Amino acid sequence: MTDQALKTTPLNAAHRALGARMVGFGGYDMPVQYEGVLAEHRWTREHAGLFDVSHMGQCKITGADAVTQFERFVPGDYQVLKSGRQKYSLLLNESGGIIDDLMAGKPDHDGLFVVVNAGNKDEDFAFWEANLQGDAKLTVLDRALIAIQGPEAAEVMAAHDPVFNDFGFMDSARLMLFGVDCYVSRSGYTGEDGYEISVPAADAERIWNAILKDARVKPIGLGARDSLRLEAGLPLHGHDIDASTSPVEGALTFALSKSRKEAADFNGADRILKELADGPSRVRVGLSVKEGAPAREGAEIADLDGNIIGTVTSGGPSPTLGRNIAMGYVPPAFAELGTDLKVLVRGKPAAAEVVAMPFVAQRYYRKPKV
């Protein structure tokens, strides 16, 4: 039975036909697993996993002022972003907190195509509606979004259309695929090579099934999506970053473009530049948990004297590494790689060490320079 309060994606019937276990996530009835989280996780690392991420928000921001207006609330340089490219960025509030993290690109010659998190999309869209000025218009797109991730993703998609080979990591394009108007980017949320493909809702099931026909592809639920992104060191908004955390605290300074820092002309620039100069009060780090149970969201982090210094924001077993990993916030004095700490799980201290993220090496595809 579908929970009445939950929305469905255009692939809901397909998930049920595949025997998925469904859960509520971000307001949607979504597949958490099909055959099992561990098997799906490993399949994605070794072959190709197919994900329904249609719950995420998709929109266009168009008009002569689209890019300059969009830039007021993000720290990335979108004016220099080339057509056919996309960039990860952060929607910031006035105090530099992260309202959401997002991907925004220039797949066509019509402003920006933006993908935001499911749980935040209503708030994000309302924010842009309220704050975009001049000739900048928000159009919410009611489309499905399908991700294919894993080392065999490129070969699988090239068999459908060789054009997939032309994409490098973070390339973005609008083109006809499977006979319909699609937005494609070579990106994802697993640390693997792969694509995210925005398709018309009415064509979603046909395209999903066409991609699934390939024996190298299996459907992957949100359970493995979470463990894959954790291994890749990628933060989950609402857990690892939120409206109180800045990009500096969130260890996302790569999203701060040099030109924008110099101009200091985006929401929260004062706080963010001050934290860059003086250091933040806390910073997101990776932890290797060396003994005992997985340390999950909410577990306290202590120094070796037992003083509570921070909190775990995500954690669990790493199927690839065969040990428990976590991310959380600690003061910068405890953020050096190799720092020995403790995590408290159900009151029991377990040894943990600050380690580099990603925990598992990312394998994005970068086009050879010609």
Next chain:
Amino acid sequence: MRFTKDHEWVKVDGDIATVGISKHAADALGDVVFVETPDAGKAVSKGDSFAVVESVKAASDVYAPVSGEVVEGNAVLASAPETVNADPEGEGWFAKIRVSDASQLDALMDRAAYDAFLATL
């Protein structure tokens, strides 16, 4: 074998009850990645959380279906937690408890009653 509404099972031999989680519970949890079983000598009361089982996604308490003293925790589960999925109602047992009040067993469901209970969920 008898069952609780919290999906634990109990199998009694003399005054020793072997306790685990049902196949239904193991299937619902999915891949078990960590199990914390109680140490021998621990006194447990019926309804106490006496063990923890963790899937990839979450930790769940396991409740004592009877009162008594733990005589053994299943050490195999520390290194092979997946045994809970592979054989939940056999090799995947959690603990053996010396039962202090055998009358508590009467309140538990037999297999037919438990299957009927599952059908109502």
